[in-house]
Structures are given as C-alpha cells and as structure tokens.
Amino acid sequence: MTEKKRIYKPTPISGFPEWLPEERLVEQKWFDHIRRVFESYGFCSIETPSVEALDAITAKGEVDKEIYVIDRLHKEEGDKEARLALHFDQTVPMARYVAQHFSDLVFPFKRYQMQRVWRGERPQMGRMREFYQCDIDVIHVDNLPISFDAEVAAVMYEVLEGLNIGRVQLRISNRKLISSILDVYIGGSIIDFAQRKTAALNTIDKIEKIGESEVSRKLVDECGFQADMVSRLLEIIRIKFRNADQLNRLFDITSQKLAVNSTFMEGFSELKTVMEGLSHLPEDAVVADLSIVRGLDYYTGTVYETQLLDVPEFTGSVCSGGRYDDLAGSFINKHLPGVGISIGFSRLFDVMRQSRPDLLGIGPKSPAHIMMVLPSEDKRALAHDTARTLRNRGYNVEVYHAPQKIGKQMEYASKKLIPYVWFPPFEDGKPHEVKNMTTGEQSTADPDNWSI
Amino acid sequence: MTEKKRIYKPTPISGFPEWLPEERLVEQKWFDHIRRVFESYGFCSIETPSVEALDAITAKGEVDKEIYVIDRLHKEEGDKEARLALHFDQTVPMARYVAQHFSDLVFPFKRYQMQRVWRGERPQMGRMREFYQCDIDVIHVDNLPISFDAEVAAVMYEVLEGLNIGRVQLRISNRKLISSILDVYIGGSIIDFAQRKTAALNTIDKIEKIGESEVSRKLVDECGFQADMVSRLLEIIRIKFRNADQLNRLFDITSQKLAVNSTFMEGFSELKTVMEGLSHLPEDAVVADLSIVRGLDYYTGTVYETQLLDVPEFTGSVCSGGRYDDLAGSFINKHLPGVGISIGFSRLFDVMRQSRPDLLGIGPKSPAHIMMVLPSEDKRALAHDTARTLRNRGYNVEVYHAPQKIGKQMEYASKKLIPYVWFPPFEDGKPHEVKNMTTGEQSTADPDNWSI
Numbered sequence: 001m002t003e004k005k006r007i008y009k010p011t012p013i014s015g016f017p018e019w020l021p022e023e024r025l026v027e028q029k030w031f032d033h034i035r036r037v038f039e040s041y042g043f044c045s046i047e048t049p050s051v052e053a054l055d056a057i058t059a060k061g062e063v064d065k066e067i068y069v070i071d072r073l074h075k076e077e078g079d080k081e082a083r084l085a086l087h088f089d090q091t092v093p094m095a096r097y098v099a100q101h102f103s104d105l106v107f108p109f110k111r112y113q114m115q116r117v118w119r120g121e122r123p124q125m126g127r128m129r130e131f132y133q134c135d136i137d138v139i140h141v142d143n144l145p146i147s148f149d150a151e152v153a154a155v156m157y158e159v160l161e162g163l164n165i166g167r168v169q170l171r172i173s174n175r176k177l178i179s180s181i182l183d184v185y186i187g188g189s190i191i192d193f194a195q196r197k198t199a200a201l202n203t204i205d206k207i208e209k210i211g212e213s214e215v216s217r218k219l220v221d222e223c224g225f226q227a228d229m230v231s232r233l234l235e236i237i238r239i240k241f242r243n244a245d246q247l248n249r250l251f252d253i254t255s256q257k258l259a260v261n262s263t264f265m266e267g268f269s270e271l272k273t274v275m276e277g278l279s280h281l282p283e284d285a286v287v288a289d290l291s292i293v294r295g296l297d298y299y300t301g302t303v304y305e306t307q308l309l310d311v312p313e314f315t316g317s318v319c320s321g322g323r324y325d326d327l328a329g330s331f332i333n334k335h336l337p338g339v340g341i342s343i344g345f346s347r348l349f350d351v352m353r354q355s356r357p358d359l360l361g362i363g364p365k366s367p368a369h370i371m372m373v374l375p376s377e378d379k380r381a382l383a384h385d386t387a388r389t390l391r392n393r394g395y396n397v398e399v400y401h402a403p404q405k406i407g408k409q410m411e412y413a414s415k416k417l418i419p420y421v422w423f424p425p426f427e428d429g430k431p432h433e434v435k436n437m438t439t440g441e442q443s444t445a446d447p448d449n450w451s452i
Numbered sequence: 453m454t455e456k457k458r459i460y461k462p463t464p465i466s467g468f469p470e471w472l473p474e475e476r477l478v479e480q481k482w483f484d485h486i487r488r489v490f491e492s493y494g495f496c497s498i499e500t501p502s503v504e505a506l507d508a509i510t511a512k513g514e515v516d517k518e519i520y521v522i523d524r525l526h527k528e529e530g531d532k533e534a535r536l537a538l539h540f541d542q543t544v545p546m547a548r549y550v551a552q553h554f555s556d557l558v559f560p561f562k563r564y565q566m567q568r569v570w571r572g573e574r575p576q577m578g579r580m581r582e583f584y585q586c587d588i589d590v591i592h593v594d595n596l597p598i599s600f601d602a603e604v605a606a607v608m609y610e611v612l613e614g615l616n617i618g619r620v621q622l623r624i625s626n627r628k629l630i631s632s633i634l635d636v637y638i639g640g641s642i643i644d645f646a647q648r649k650t651a652a653l654n655t656i657d658k659i660e661k662i663g664e665s666e667v668s669r670k671l672v673d674e675c676g677f678q679a680d681m682v683s684r685l686l687e688i689i690r691i692k693f694r695n696a697d698q699l700n701r702l703f704d705i706t707s708q709k710l711a712v713n714s715t716f717m718e719g720f721s722e723l724k725t726v727m728e729g730l731s732h733l734p735e736d737a738v739v740a741d742l743s744i745v746r747g748l749d750y751y752t753g754t755v756y757e758t759q760l761l762d763v764p765e766f767t768g769s770v771c772s773g774g775r776y777d778d779l780a781g782s783f784i785n786k787h788l789p790g791v792g793i794s795i796g797f798s799r800l801f802d803v804m805r806q807s808r809p810d811l812l813g814i815g816p817k818s819p820a821h822i823m824m825v826l827p828s829e830d831k832r833a834l835a836h837d838t839a840r841t842l843r844n845r846g847y848n849v850e851v852y853h854a855p856q857k858i859g860k861q862m863e864y865a866s867k868k869l870i871p872y873v874w875f876p877p878f879e880d881g882k883p884h885e886v887k888n889m890t891t892g893e894q895s896t897a898d899p900d901n902w903s904i
Binding site: 006007008009010011012013016017018019020021024025027028039040041042043044045046047048049050051052053054055056059066067068069070071072073074075082084085086096097099100101104105106108110111116118120130145147148151277280329330331332333365366367368371380384385388391395396397398399401402412415416418 | 458459460461462463464465468469470471472473476477479480491492493494495496497498499500501502503504505506507508511518519520521522523524525526527534536537538548549551552553556557558560562563568570572582597599600603729732781782783784785817818819820823832836837840843847848849850851853854864867868870
C-alpha cells in the first residue's frame with residue numbers, strides 16, 4: 001500500500017517524559033486542583049519566559065545546577081546576541097520578574113507559578129531533565145509578617161491533601177533553632193567557623209538518609225563537636241512536636257540540655273506562631289521537626305519539607321521551601337524578604353502514575369462525557385444538533401464520525417471509556433435514548449433536561 | 453539601609469514576552485475558554501516535551517524555520533548525546549507522538565495541544581521567539597471522513613467567537629480547486645511544471661497583501677499563464693460564497709469560463725460538504741474563498757484562514773490550517789491522513805492587549821473575589837475561619853495580613869481591584885458585613901449563605 005521510504009523511528013528522549021492521553025487527563029486534573037487552591041487564597045499567576053539571560057541566572061554567583069543554553073542552529077558568524085539559558089527553577093525568574101516590574105506590582109505580592117524547568121542532567125542518571133514545578137511565594141518590601149509562613153504551608157497541605165496520594169505530613173522547623181545551637185558549640189578556630197557550620201547543617205539535613213549514628217559520627221569527627229553535646233542535640237532533634245502546645249516543651253528541654261541564646265528564642269517564637277497558624281489542620285498533618293534544615297544557605301527562618309506517609313515508593317520530600325531574607329538583592333536595590341514552597345510536580349506524578357495508577361484513576365482516554373451515535377447519514381444534522389444542545393448545557397460530547405454498525409460505534413466509546421452513549425431517534429417521532437456504559441442501563445432521555 | 457552591592461539590572465529579552473499579573477489573568481481566561489471548547493467536542497489533550505531529537509525535527513528534510521538547539525553549559529569533552537532542539541511547531545511533535553505511541557492510541561485520534569513553540573528569529577525583526585500555539589487535529593488510519601473538516605472549523609469558530617475580539621470570519625477553500633485549474637492551464641516545458649505551479653500558488657496566496665493586479669502580472673510574467681485565462685481565474689477568485697447553496701454557482705461559473713477536470717469536481721464536492729457542515733453558524737461567519745491556498749505544500753484538500761473583521765491592527769490570519777494526506781510518513785510505515793487548525797495564540801493576545809485592553813477586560817491584579825479585613829490580632833482566627841468557610845463555598849478569599857487601619861486595608865483591595873471587602877465582626881455578637889467595591893454598597897452578610 002504505502003511505498004518504501006526512509007523512516008526515522010522515534011524513541012523516547014531520556015529525562016524528557018511525556019504521557020499518554022489517559023495519563024495527561026489526570027495530570028490536567030492535578031493542575032486544575034492545584035491552581036484552584038492557590039487562587040482560593042488570592043495567589044495570582046505569573047509566567048516567565050522559558051529562558052533568562054545567562055548573566056541574570058548567574059548574577060548571584062555560579063549555579064551548581066546543570067544549565068541548558070540555547071543557540072540558533074544556523075547562527076551566523078558575528079551574530080552578537082546575549083546568551084540565553086533555560087531556567088532551572090522558578091525562583092531566579094521570579095526574583096528577576098519582581099525586580100523588573102517592581103513599580104507595577106502590589107505588595108505583599110502573592111504569586112503562583114506552574115511551569116516547566118530544565119536541568120542538564122546526564123541522561124544515565126535517570127533524572128528528569130524537563131519537569132513541572134508548582135510554586136507559591138509571598139514577597140514583601142522590608143518586612144514580611146510571619147503569618148504568611150503559616151499560610152503557604154496551609155495552602156500546600158490543602159493542595160496535597162486533595163491529590164489523593166494518601167496521608168501527607170508537613171515537617172516544619174526554623175533554621176534559627178539549630179543554627180543558634182551550632183553557633184554556641186562550634187569548636188576549633190574561628191577561621192573554619194562558616195565552613196564547619198555549613199557542613200554540620202548539611203549533615204543534619206541527611207538524617208533520614210544516613211541515620212542518626214552516622215550523623216553523630218560526622219558531627220564529631222568532621223565538624224569538631226563534642227560527643228556529649230551531639231548526643232544531647234540528637235535527643236532534641238528526635239522529638240516531633242505535633243502542635244503549638246507540645247512545642248512549649250521544646251524550649252524547656254533544650255534549655256535544660258544546651259545553652260540557648262536570643263536567636264534560638266526568636267526562632268522558637270516564630271515556629272510557635274507558625275504551628276498556631278496551622279492548628280486548624282488535622283492531627284498528624286503537621287509536625288515541628290528540628291531535623292529539617294534544608295540544604296540551601298538561602299533560607300533564613302522557617303523551613304518546610306513534606307512526606308508521603310502511604311507511598312514508600314516516593315523517597316524524600318515532595319514539597320519543600322522556606323523563608324528567605326533577600327529575594328532579589330542581585331537585581332534591585334530593595335530589601336525583599338519572602339517565603340515560599342514548591343512542589344516537584346512531575347516526579348510526584350510520575351511516581352504515582354507508575355506505583356499507584358489505581359489511586360490516580362487513570363482510565364478514560366477522552367474528556368468526552370457522551371458519545372453521540374450517528375444512526376445514518378441523513379440523521380447527521382440531528383446528531384450534531386443534539387450534541388450542540390448538550391454542549392450548551394456543559395457536557396463534552398463527541399459525535400461518532402460515520403454511520404457504521406452500532407456495535408462498532410459502541411466499541412469506540414468503550415475503548416475510550418466514554419461513560420455515556422447517546423442514541424438520537426433512529427426514526428422520526430421516537431424518543432432519544434442514553435446508555436450508561438458503567439451500569440449498562442439504557443433509558444429514554446430529553447437533551448434539554450437530561451443530566452448525569 | 454541596604455549596603456552597596458553589584459546589581460544586574462534586568463531588561464526584557466526581545467521576542468520572549470511576559471505579562472503583568474492583570475494581563476496574565478486574562479490570558480488564563482482565554483486558555484480556559486479555548487480548552488473548554490476543545491474538550492466539549494471530545495478532543496483530548498497531549499503535551500510533548502519542549503525538545504525533539506534534531507534528527508526527528510529534520511526527518512522530513514531541511515526546515516525553513518530557524519531552530520533553537522540546546523546544550524549543557526558545562527558539557528564535557530567527549531560527552532556523546534543526541535542533539536536536541538526546541539520544537540518550532542506542534543505538528544512535528546504530534547506526528548512523532550502518534551508514530552511512537554501508535555498502538556496505545558484510539559483512532560480517529562482527536563487531540564488538542566496548547567504549548568509554547570520557539571523560533572530562532574533575529575531579535576531585530578520584532579517577531580516573537582517564544583509563543584503559544586493552540587492546535588486541534590484529527591488523525592485517522594488510511595481514510596479520514598470529510599465531516600471532520602467541518603468539525604475542526606466549527607470548533608475554532610466557537611473558540612474565537614467566545615474571546616470577545618469582535619467579528620470573526622472563517623475563509624475556506626479546497627486546494628484541489630485552484631490546483632486543478634492551474635494543472636490544466638500551466639504553460640511552458642514539463643520540466644518547470646512543479647516549480648511554476650508552486651510559484652503560482654504562492655502568488656495567489658499573497659493576494660490580500662499585494663493586490664489583484666500584482667497577482668495578475670506575476671501569474672503572466674513569472675508563471676507563464678495566458679493573460680486571458682488569468683483574468684477569468686481572478687473573476688472566480690474574487691467571489692465569496694456565503695453558504696453551500698451559493699457555492700453551487702462556483703461550479704457553473706467555473707465551467708463556463710475555464711476547463712474543469714475530475715480533481716476540480718472532487719474539491720468542489722468536498723468544499724460543499726464542509727460548507728453544509730457549517731450551515732449552523734451565523735451569516736458571514738464562514739465564506740468559501742478560492743484565494744485561500746496556504747503557502748505550504750503540505751496541505752492536500754481543505755484549507756482555512758481566519759480574519760478579524762473588527763481589529764485592523766491584527767494583520768493576516770489569526771487561525772489557519774487544513775487537511776494533509778500524510779502526517780507521519782517519515783516516522784512510521786502507516787498512511788495517516790489528518791485535518792487540523794492552529795491559533796497563533798500569543799500574537800493575537802499581544803495585539804489585543806496593546807490595541808484593545810477595553811475588550812480584554814484587563815483590570816484585577818488578583819484572582820480573589822473577596823478581601824477579608826483583619827480587624828485586630830485577636831480576631832485573626834475568626835478572619836481565617838470565615839475565609840475558609842467562603843473558600844469551601846467556591847470563593848477566592850485573601851485575608852489581609854496585618855491588623856492595620858481599615859483605610860489602609862481597603863486601599864490594598866482597591867489597588868488589586870478585588871471586588872468585595874469582607875468585615876468579620878469587630879466585636880462579639882455583631883454581624884459580618886460585606887462591601888461591594890464597585891457600587892460602594894455595604895450590608896450585613898452570613899458567610900454560610902452570602903453569594904455574589
């Protein structure tokens with residue numbers, strides 16, 4: 001039939017996932033839900049270009065993420081253009097956006113952003129090189145009330161709780177707590193202070209992965225802390241405080257075991273306010289957990305991680321973030337503190353898709369609620385009219401394209417898992433009928449009044 | 453206050469547009485509307501990665517669009533990776549997708565796709581280098597019923613009609629018509645046949661831009677047609693047929709003035725069927741117009757363009773497409789005919805944004821329906837509880853962040869154009885009140901029953 005021709009057989013590109021229509025339908029539902037929750041708290045959407053000037057991306061210094069740069073395939077010699085790079089997160093673009101449009105924005109600026117980001121991972125690492133992130137942040141000028149630290153956490157809990165991914169637990173801390181304790185006990189010369197502190201924070205950050213005893217060993221051997229102090233510190237880190245009342249014990253326990261300073265007091269008071277602001281959430285939804293430090297230097301107060309309690313296939317934190325003191329200092333001479341959380345959307349979706357397709361409800365290959373049977377060529381106008389009536393009433397209706405045998409038409413609806421099949425009258429004067437494809441029930445129906 | 457530091461002052465990157473929150477809110481409404489119409493006809497969404505293998509993009513031959521390739525910034529010597537390029541349209545990715553997932557798809561495959569595409573235009577051209585396209589296509593194996601040529605046009609008319617961009621006119625033709633006439637009359641040696649035919653089609657394609665007399669001159673001087681035949685052809689091209697009935701005249705007029713062959717008959721019959729399938733649309737919504745040929749060789753039957761009748765600032769066609777005989781022949785050994793239309797979303801939005809902000813309804817800077825006043829610190833829990841009640845009832849509610857003077861809180865709502873301000877009781881036992889910011893009216897309200 002078709003003549004022989006050169007064929008390029010396409011294969012998936014490692015790290016750039018794509019979904020089948022039935023998976024995409026669920027992905028869209030997730031996006032819709034996330035957006036609805038974000039907007040219900042008054043967060044506005046922004047979208048930035050996929051690229052930033054490379055100079056903007058590296059304005060804060062070298063980036064440890066692998067960056068993709070773009071270039072015209074047929075660039076001519078001597079074409080002078082600024083180098084452009086695909087953004088590797090949504091924070092740098094937001095900072096640049098806020099600086100660039102500063103005078104057009106109203107503060108506190110509450111924005112959400114759900115875009116793809118790119119990381120130039122080696123393909124063999126099995127990591128995604130293109131994926132969606134869903135971020136919310138609140139930015140203010142000079143001072144940002146601590147109440148927002150509770151609000152962004154409440155928003156993300158509501159988001160995750162509605163995705164049908166089992167029980168979710170937000171783990172919250174305040175970097176001032178651990179940081180201030182380390183400051184008091186750090187040993188060795190003043191020269192290594194910052195370096196050893198960073199090493200200690202990074203070590204504690206890995207506690208879930210490497211275990212308590214390894215953390216303890218490293219804090220003593222590599223960061224120069226006294227074994228006795230480390231064991232008291234780990235006692236405190238071990239406790240999960242389930243609400244603001246329980247959290248009062250943190251201060252008592254810590255001040256019994258270790259010396260605390262005014263920074264600790266500040267962090268404690270902030271964390272307590274945040275926990276109080278989340279007291280409307282269910283038991284176990286939120287815990288204060290001092291082992292949460294987040295690797296990045298960037299964060300200066302509240303820090304968040306989130307665990308899926310029922311999906312062991314998902315390792316690490318599904319949704320993380322924190323408070324930062326200076327968003328856009330490299331772009332504008334303003335002091336802009338902020339707080340934000342980000343969901344690593346695509347990895348979460350991919351893990352759930354592979355390990356829990358049942359929970360996701362992957363099935364229908366079409367958004368159609370109804371497939372309209374085409375009885376015969378001369379009933380085509382009637383079929384389309386009926387479809388239009390139902391569409392105007394909010395239903396998605398696909399009209400079958402050819403007056404084929406009814407069995408064949410029904411088979412198409414079955415294959416796409418379209419839930420209802422509509423039969424316009426095959427003869428004048430007869431009523432419309434509709435078949436529920438799940439129950440098999442078939443009954444007469446009026447297109448102007450029928451409802452699912 | 454802030455110390456001096458090196459600042460990178462960000463500037464817009466030519467060709468990569470971004471919008472302010474109030475503009476983005478309207479852009480989102482547009483996307484929502486378009487998606488709703490697409491889905492109401494049973495089109496399913498797919499999304500492909502931003503990149504394709506460069507070999508896939510060029511599988512059909514050299515591409516005349518400027519392509520962006522991507523590269524890791526710190527690629528190491530000897531890293532062997534397939535070259536990847538950002539897609540310049542959504543047709544090549546769809547063809548690759550259909551070929552790659554052929555056995556997982558149900559045909560006829562009706563898909564929509566609303567993604568960014570990239571063109572490596574020189575910045576000085578003022579063209580967009582990153583923009584959204586919104587495409588629908590129907591693909592079938594071996595034979596695709598002509599009824600889909602009417603359906604995709606009906607869908608796009610409904611999409612555009614709902615965007616509030618004034619009157620829209622679909623202009624439809626069938627390439628078999630003009631093509632068959634040219635075949636009969638083409639002069640000169642057989643060697644130049646294809647070349648002269650392409651030149652003639654491209655000339656006719658430019659009739660709106662260069663005018664009839666220039667088209668006439670070129671057809672005679674450059675393509676070798678007889679002046680007399682050209683003047684008869686232009687007489688026919690000049691006529692706009694407003695419906696299937698009028699279209700019957702096309703055959704009469706043409707067969708009086710020019711020789712017609714069986715390909716003409718075929719094209720005529722297809723065009724008539726398409727016009728009949730669109731007879732439910734308003735007068736003037738659709739015209740058959742033989743001057744529409746679309747530049748691309750790609751199309752083999754029905755072709756579409758769309759004019760905005762009330763927005764002279766928008767030049768050219770806002771939404772174009774056609775039928776093609778072979779979608780994915782370079783990727784799979786199957787015969788896959790299709791028909792599709794595409795909206796150049798971002799240019800349309802940008803033109804309307806700049807020239808008709810009134811029509812677009814650009815205003816609110818937030819999706820919030822209600823701003824909740826925070827009367828005092830000890831009413832914070834009450835304010836948040838009330839907000840939650842209203843959110844559960846479907847409203848977007850932003851709680852003001854600090855118990856500042858009421859005037860200051862109201863000013864924030866005004867600046868963001870949030871339509872309602874809610875006052876929780878300042879004293880126990882008093883009722884809630886809500887103020888309509890448009891009318892200035894203020895009245896008592898019950899969060900469990902209030903509605904806009």
